[in-house]
Amino acid sequence: xxxxxxxxxxxxxxxRFRAGQRVALARAISLVEDTRPGFERLLHELHADLGRAQRxxxxxxxxxxxxxxxxKLAMMYREREERVGIVAVDPSSPFTGGxxxxxxxxxxxxxxxxxxxxxxMATRGALGGLATTSKEVADLLDAFGFARVxxxxxxxxxxxxxxxxxxxxxxxxxxxxxxxSIQAMKAGLMEIADVFVIxxxxxxxxxxxxxxxEVMLHMRLGDMPASAGHHGVSLKTxxxxxxxxxxAHAHEEGGWAIPVxxxxxxxxxxxxxxxxxxxxxQVYLNESGELSRRxxxxxxxxxxxxxxRRLQRLVWERGQGDEILQASLAALEAGADSxxxxxxxxxxxxxxxxx
Amino acid sequence: xxxxxxxxxxxxxxxRFRAGQRVALARAISLVEDTRPGFERLLHELHADLGRAQRxxxxxxxxxxxxxxxxKLAMMYREREERVGIVAVDPSSPFTGGxxxxxxxxxxxxxxxxxxxxxxMATRGALGGLATTSKEVADLLDAFGFARVxxxxxxxxxxxxxxxxxxxxxxxxxxxxxxxSIQAMKAGLMEIADVFVIxxxxxxxxxxxxxxxEVMLHMRLGDMPASAGHHGVSLKTxxxxxxxxxxAHAHEEGGWAIPVxxxxxxxxxxxxxxxxxxxxxQVYLNESGELSRRxxxxxxxxxxxxxxRRLQRLVWERGQGDEILQASLAALEAGADSxxxxxxxxxxxxxxxxx
Numbered sequence: 001x002x003x004x005x006x007x008x009x010x011x012x013x014x015x016r017f018r019a020g021q022r023v024a025l026a027r028a029i030s031l032v033e034d035t036r037p038g039f040e041r042l043l044h045e046l047h048a049d050l051g052r053a054q055r056x057x058x059x060x061x062x063x064x065x066x067x068x069x070x071x072k073l074a075m076m077y078r079e080r081e082e083r084v085g086i087v088a089v090d091p092s093s094p095f096t097g098g099x100x101x102x103x104x105x106x107x108x109x110x111x112x113x114x115x116x117x118x119x120x121m122a123t124r125g126a127l128g129g130l131a132t133t134s135k136e137v138a139d140l141l142d143a144f145g146f147a148r149v150x151x152x153x154x155x156x157x158x159x160x161x162x163x164x165x166x167x168x169x170x171x172x173x174x175x176x177x178x179x180x181s182i183q184a185m186k187a188g189l190m191e192i193a194d195v196f197v198i199x200x201x202x203x204x205x206x207x208x209x210x211x212x213x214e215v216m217l218h219m220r221l222g223d224m225p226a227s228a229g230h231h232g233v234s235l236k237t238x239x240x241x242x243x244x245x246x247x248a249h250a251h252e253e254g255g256w257a258i259p260v261x262x263x264x265x266x267x268x269x270x271x272x273x274x275x276x277x278x279x280x281x282q283v284y285l286n287e288s289g290e291l292s293r294r295x296x297x298x299x300x301x302x303x304x305x306x307x308x309r310r311l312q313r314l315v316w317e318r319g320q321g322d323e324i325l326q327a328s329l330a331a332l333e334a335g336a337d338s339x340x341x342x343x344x345x346x347x348x349x350x351x352x353x354x355x
Numbered sequence: 356x357x358x359x360x361x362x363x364x365x366x367x368x369x370x371r372f373r374a375g376q377r378v379a380l381a382r383a384i385s386l387v388e389d390t391r392p393g394f395e396r397l398l399h400e401l402h403a404d405l406g407r408a409q410r411x412x413x414x415x416x417x418x419x420x421x422x423x424x425x426x427k428l429a430m431m432y433r434e435r436e437e438r439v440g441i442v443a444v445d446p447s448s449p450f451t452g453g454x455x456x457x458x459x460x461x462x463x464x465x466x467x468x469x470x471x472x473x474x475x476m477a478t479r480g481a482l483g484g485l486a487t488t489s490k491e492v493a494d495l496l497d498a499f500g501f502a503r504v505x506x507x508x509x510x511x512x513x514x515x516x517x518x519x520x521x522x523x524x525x526x527x528x529x530x531x532x533x534x535x536s537i538q539a540m541k542a543g544l545m546e547i548a549d550v551f552v553i554x555x556x557x558x559x560x561x562x563x564x565x566x567x568x569e570v571m572l573h574m575r576l577g578d579m580p581a582s583a584g585h586h587g588v589s590l591k592t593x594x595x596x597x598x599x600x601x602x603a604h605a606h607e608e609g610g611w612a613i614p615v616x617x618x619x620x621x622x623x624x625x626x627x628x629x630x631x632x633x634x635x636x637q638v639y640l641n642e643s644g645e646l647s648r649r650x651x652x653x654x655x656x657x658x659x660x661x662x663x664r665r666l667q668r669l670v671w672e673r674g675q676g677d678e679i680l681q682a683s684l685a686a687l688e689a690g691a692d693s694x695x696x697x698x699x700x701x702x703x704x705x706x707x708x709x710x
Contacts, residue, residue, distance in 0.1 A: 040695045048690035061417070159514060292688065299687040299694060303680050304671075306698035311666040314707060316659075325658050332654045333647065335403035339654060340395045343661035350707050352669060 009038040014045055017144065022114070025144050029119055032136045040306070043136055046143040051295065053085070053142040053149045054282050057167030059189070062154055064173040065199040068265040069274075070152050074110045076275050077148050081115075085141030088120040089134050089153040089163055117141060131162045132305040135298075165192035166298050168291060169281045171274075173197045174213070176205030190216060193258060195277055201262035201270065213260050256284050314350065321346045364393040369400055372499065377469070380499050384474055387491045395661070398491055401498040406650065408440070408497040408504045409637050412522030414544070417509055419528040420554040423620040424629075425507050429465045431630050432503050436470075440496030443475040444489050444508040444518055472496060486517045487660040490653075520547035521653050523646060524636045526629075528552045529568070531560030545571060548613060550632055556617035556625065568615050611639050669705065676701045 010031065016024035031039045056073075058066050067088070074084040110116045119141075121134050134151065141149045151167055153160040164170055165188075172193040177200075196213050198206050259277055263270030285291035315321040324346050331337035365386065371379035386394045411428075413421050422443070429439040465471045474496075476489050489506065496504045506522055508515040519525055520543075527548040532555075551568050553561050614632055618625030640646035670676040679701050686692035 044693040044695040047693035047695075050690070296684050296688055300680055300684065302694040303683070303687070303697050303701070306694050307670055307676065307701050308663070308667065310698060310702045311670065312663065314702070315662055315666065321662065325655055328658070329651050329655065332658070333651055335405070338399040338402035339657040339661050340399040340402075342658050343665060346658070346662050347665045347669070352705055352707055 010042050014042060017046070020145065022117070025117065025140065028140050029137050032140060033121070033133055035133070035309075043139060046139065049143040050139055051142070053146050054169060054278070055138060055142070055149045055151065055167040056278060057151045057153070057164030057170040057192070058173060059153045059160065059164035059170065059192070060173030060197075060199075061175075064175045065265045066152050066154075066173050069171075069173060069197065069199060069263065069271075070150050071110055072265055072268060072271050073150065073275065073278075074116055074148075076271060078110070078113060078115055082147035083115040083145065084110075084117075085138070085144070085146035085149045086116070086118045087134055087137050087141065087149070087151045088118065089130065089151065089160065117144075117146065129159075129305065129309065131159045132302070132309065134163050135166060135302065161188045161192060166294075166301065168285055168294060169194050169278055171195045171197055171278075173199050174209060175200045176203045176209050194256065194281055195274070196258065196260040197270075197274060198260065198262045199265050202264050206262060210260050210262070217258055217260075255288055256281065256290075315346060319346070320349055324349065365397050369397060372401070375500065377472070380472065380495065383495050384492050387495060388476070388488055390488075390664075398494060401494065404498040405494055406497070408501050409524060409633070410493060410497070410522040411503060411505045411633060412519030412525040412547070413505060413507045413528060414509070414516065414519035414525065414547070415528030415552075415554075416530075419530045420620045421507050421509075421528050424526075424528060424552065424554060424618065424626075425505050426465055427620055427623060427626050428505065428630065428633075429471055429503075431626060433465070433468060433470055437502035438470040438500065439465075439472075440493070440499070440501035440504045441471065441473045442489055442493050442496065442504070442506045443473065444485065444506065444515065472499075472501065486514050487657070487664065489518050490521060490657065516543045516547060521649075521656065523640055523649060524549050524633055526550045526552055526633075528554050529564060530555045531558045531564050549611065549636055550629070551613065551615040552625075552629060553615065553617045554620050557619050561617060565615050565617070572613055572615075610643055611636065611645075670701060674701070675704055679704065 010028075013024055013027055013031075017028055028042060030036075031042060058070055060066055070086060070088075074086060077084045111118060119137055121130065121137065134153075138149050138151055151163055153164045170192045172189045172195070174196065176198065196217075198209055198213075200206075261270055261274050261277060263274055265271065285294070325342065328337055328342045328345075332339065332342060365383075368379055368382055368386075372383055383397060385391075386397060413425055415421055425441060425443075429441060432439045466473060474492055476485065476492065489508075493504050493506055506518055508519045525547045527544045527550070529551065531553065551572075553564055553568075555561075616625055616629050616632060618629055620626065640649070680697065683692055683697045683700075687694065687697060
């Protein structure tokens with residue numbers, strides 16, 4: 001079990017990484033993405049170097065302009081001579097070669113800048129889980145010394161929200177025409193947002209969307225279960241409650257009032273305000289102690305994910321899980337055996353002492 | 356380890372379930388959703404009863420009209436006196452109380468019909484994983500005797516695609532104005548679709564969307580990696596290749612030509628054709644042997660998921676994983692310890708013999 005930590009087959013890589021060689025960073029990322037031998041050792045070695053970057057999650061529905069925002073923000077940080085790492089976990093992102101139909105934004109400025117590193121992640125088939133791997137890649141960018149690490153993910157789906165939601169600062173991007181703002185909220189965006197951006201705010205509906213978000217922030221819709229059996233609440237009800245004094249609850253999370261910022265990423269409108277807000281949130285995180293709380297949560301989640309990955313490998317790569325499974329398929333299909341008894345045999349075969 | 360399978364604390368529930376009591380079905384679903392003691396035993400007992408239902412996955416972006424389609428289909432099956440179970444894993448679905456803004460469709464006809472059972476799933480916090488639990492709930496509906504079990508999920512995100520993609524028949528619903536059809540494809544929809552539906556086909560853009568889907572089907576875009584470092588291909592390139600004879604590859608998967616059906620779910624237009632297509636796919640699955648292959652894949656996946664869940668419980672509920680983790684948090688944050696060594700200690704504590 002311990003070989004990956006004990007031996008370090010990547011000492012040279014580590015040294016070149018620490019010397020700031022970009023090619024070593026790229027190799028380290030591939031190592032982690034492919035979960036090749038020694039990748040955990042490498043991450044272990046770099047763990048003490050983490051925590052200097054501000055991790056910014058940018059998420060929202062497809063077409064909200066997340067990639068344009070990300071590019072523009074990156075350029076603005078570059079003007080301040082800060083280095084920026086970008087992890088794109090969004091199959092529709094131009095960073096991942098997504099924008100097939102000519103929507104591709106002009107990223108030339110940043111993609112050739114040595115102070116910017118862009119890595120897009122495959123959205124399927126990541127060994128050991130996309131969420132964990134993306135965060136480990138963000139770790140590498142942090143350890144490499146980027147002052148800002150931006151995680152761009154499409155904001156629908158559990159995995160994707162998980163990635164964006166574990167950043168230091170999570171930005172949720174919506175557009176007036178999305179028309180499903182409240183549904184988006186219920187899908188979990190409300191709970192992760194530190195900052196709301198209404199992008200393409202020059203289009204009709206921006207005011208209405210801003211109002212909806214404000215109302216929901218006041219109502220803390222995030223506390224409403226999105227689960228079975230609960231009936232929907234109309235916007236009118238929400239507004240009524242808001243008027244009736246729930247405004248007192250406000251949308252302040254321990255001193256941080258979640259702002260709603262209007263931008264037009266294409267033209268740059270509102271981006272100064274967004275950047276100032278991100279800076280302000282970083283200060284808030286530090287001064288309030290919230291940064292430490294968030295990072296502890298993130299570390300605990302990481303431990304759980306790594307344990308899970310190790311157990312998986314134990315069963316499916318070292319154990320006889322696959323043999324047992326294959327030998328059981330016919331009986332499973334015939335209904336003579338069930339997935340539950342087969343799983344029991346596979347776990348039993350590990351020889352874990354039962355207490 | 357084996358207690359959950361050996362003892363059956365739910366014998367009476369099982370009997371009432373088999374007697375067709377709806378309240379027993381509801382109780383069984385809650386048991387499974389909450390992964391309460393004995394839930395695996397119950398699923399084990401019912402395993403031999405599975406496989407009679409056609410499982411239909413309905414997925415697509417928010418606002419595509421999935422719930423309306425689902426309701427209308429359910430009504431049509433009811434006209435044939437077939438019973439229908441619905442599992443909604445979509446926070447924006449009216450079934451989950453999602454449509455706050457008055458979009459709520461009229462489901463009164465089906466929600467009061469004893470031949471229809473609707474269960475919406477919480478999209479977060481499901482113990483043991485949303486994907487597995489949703490499929491286990493679908494199992495219960497199958498075992499209970501529903502002829503059609505419809506799984507409605509929002510078609511973005513790994514978990515959500517996984518749920519819809521493991522149905523017998525997967526329907527991908529798009530709308531003309533979504534405008535991001537190709538990105539949607541790259542996000543994995545192409546790979547899971549047995550049937551494409553262009554809903555709201557009376558709106559502008561339906562022809563263009565149909566053409567795009569056809570072209571991509573001919574190109575088998577599903578084979579193109581959506582991963583890092585691959586440059587996007589323009590629609591023109593795709594069309595050029597298609598013209599140059601790749602049409603020979605066609606979009607036939609072992610005899611099934613993936614149809615693109617136009618519907619207007621609100622008015623019912625095209626729904627007859629959709630239902631006929633679903634029937635035709637069921638026949639195809641049976642006659643081609645594809646049903647058996649799909650179900651074997653599904654069973655193998657289930658075994659893996661159940662093994663994973665059991666290992667999780669072993670570590671976090673029976674083992675001392677949590678104690679070790681909590682005791683390590685300060686060192687983790689200080690950088691004195693890393694998630695990888697802590698994970699190693701936790702797994703080591705299980706006492707799995709290393710080979």
